[in-house]
Amino acid sequence: xxxxxxxxxxxxxxxxxxxxxxxxxxxxxxxxxxxxxxxxxxxxxxxxxxxxxxxxxxxxxxxxxxxxxxxxxxxxxxxxxxxxxxxxxxxxxxxxxxxxxxxxxxxxxxxxxxxx
Numbered sequence: 001x002x003x004x005x006x007x008x009x010x011x012x013x014x015x016x017x018x019x020x021x022x023x024x025x026x027x028x029x030x031x032x033x034x035x036x037x038x039x040x041x042x043x044x045x046x047x048x049x050x051x052x053x054x055x056x057x058x059x060x061x062x063x064x065x066x067x068x069x070x071x072x073x074x075x076x077x078x079x080x081x082x083x084x085x086x087x088x089x090x091x092x093x094x095x096x097x098x099x100x101x102x103x104x105x106x107x108x109x110x111x112x113x114x115x116x
Contacts, residue, residue, distance in 0.1 A: 003049075003098070004047070005047065005097050005098060005099040006097060007027075007041075007043045007047075007097060007099040007101065008047055008099065010027065010029060010043075011027045011043065011045050017029045017030075018030065020040060020072060020075075021042075021068050021071070021072060023064070024045065025044065025045060025060060025061040025064045026042055026043060026044055026045060026061055026064045026065055026068055027042075027043055027045055028040055028041065028042045028043075028068055028072060028104075029041055031103070035105060036105040036106060036107050036108055036110070037106070037107030037108055038073075038076045038078050038083070038104065038105065038106045038107040039103065039104070039105050040072055040076075040103070040104040040105075041101050041102070041103060041104075042065045042068050042069055042072070042101065042102040042104060043065075043099060043100070043101040043102075044058065044061035044062065044064075044065065044100060045061070046058070046061060047099050048099070048100040049098040049099065049100065050089050050090055050095065050098060050100060051087060051089040051100060052089060052090070053100070054100070065102050066085070066102075069085055069102060069104045072104055073104060073106065076106070076107070078106035078107050081106070082106065082110075083104060083105060083106030083107075083110075084103075084104075084105050084106065084110050084113075085102055085103070085104060086102065086103040086105065087100065087101070087102050087103075088103075
């Protein structure tokens with residue numbers, strides 16, 4: 001079984017955080033160390049450690065992450081200029097919390113995705 005994460009506690013409202021969105025499948029909140037003016041984390045309510053652990057039964061929650069990202073980008077006013085959605089997997093991919101999550105970042109030009 002996967003280990004409990006800080007995100008699990010945020011989902012259950014055990015850690016005070018302003019929730020930007022929550023339903024039965026996903027929860028969204030601001031990153032505590034934002035890298036851009038808009039930096040929101042969107043997480044499935046079920047603990048899935050990494051992309052490597054995704055199963056067919058997770059498809060509804062993962063799809064919901066994208067529709068919530070679209071809604072939040074519009075609400076934040078970054079949808080017209082553009083934004084980036086990032087999902088990291090494991091250490092080399094830059095994953096720090098082992099509860100799959102999507103970063104919604106924007107509010108400024110983001111430049112090239114990878115350093116050359």
